[in-house]
Amino acid sequence: MMGPSTVSLLMVQHSFTSSSGGCTKRKQNVQLRNPFASVSMGEEKPFDFLRTLFEGVIAGGTAGVVVETALYPIDTIKTRLQAARGGEKLILKGLYSGLAGNLAGVLPASALFVGVYEPMKQKLLRMFPENLSAFAHLTAGAIGGIAASLIRVPTEVVKQRMQTGQFTSAAGAVRFIAAKEGFKGLYAGYGSFLLRDLPFDAIQFCIYEQIRMGYMAAARRNLNDPENAIIGAFAGALTGAITTPLDVIKTRLMVQGSTNQYNGIVDCVQTIIKEEGPSALLKGVGPRVLWIGIGGSIFFGVLEGTKRFLAERRPTPSESQPEKVE
DSSP states (O other): OOOOOOOEEOOOOOOEEETTTTEEEEEOOOOOOOOOOOOEEEEOOOOOOOHHHHHHHHHEEEEEEHHHHHHHHHHHHHHHHHHOOTOOOOOSSOTTHHHHHHHHOOOOOHHHHHHHHHHHHHHHHHOOOOGGGGHHHHHHHHHHHHHHHHHHHHHHHHHHHTTTTTTTTHHHHHHHHHHHHHHGGGGTTTHHHHHHHHHHHHHHHHHHHHHHHHHHHTTTTTOHHHHHHHHHHHHHHHHHHTHHHHHHHHHHHHHHGGGGSSHHHHHHHHHHHHOOOOOGGGTTHHHHHHHHHHHHHHHHHHHHHHHHHHHSSSSSSSHHHOOOOO
């Protein structure tokens, strides 16, 4: 979700002056300072990879934990809706089942994602021309998603098994899955997870970054937390709706356990359509859009707030350089 800032130095050319022949554009530079760069026109500051990585890890971990804790019940309902076959009744008890174990995975996964995304984004934005900034955001989001998937997938497998009532503790779930299904059991549905999360991460962060860039350019100022949250909510809800069928497939593959009800992604799609109809691929779309929309609002709001907090506490060049003694 499970984002990013955009403009470090934005030189906005604006204002018009009247002349006898009409209106002549006059260049005026407006400098916007933000923790991370996405677009930089004019003189660039040196790229501090380690600081960007560190701040991304802290901001990403904080945002991930906050949003997961706040919206876990909605996620549980969504998972149970998607896992239910035929006319199975939805159970509304234990909506926080598996939260503690899930947070143990969400914290490092979110930290790793943003920690990889931010420096990768800056590197790519320096490599590509400004009109290809969307490609840089898409690529950085996909790379961050691949890195985070190494932690996300086992966490998601355990979480969803607990949400559907198969286990009562995360530790017990890990031991049982490893004993009965082997190490690969913890990565059940890995292919479908990447099929869902790579496009999701790439699209969500790209939409967020591009809208935010345009907004900042038009407003000629940094955005406040409510504005970041609104943009994040829109990006999350739209991306969540588009990727719902991929989420259904991922959920079915992850919760099937050792029953091997589905033999891969293609067989899963064919079986669902044959037995339940095409509409089953949109199961849980309402809770998913609500969950990810609100989650995007909280995640990006907390993310930008945390990054700004860290940026304000960076040492200034004069503080970090020793004074000369004459």
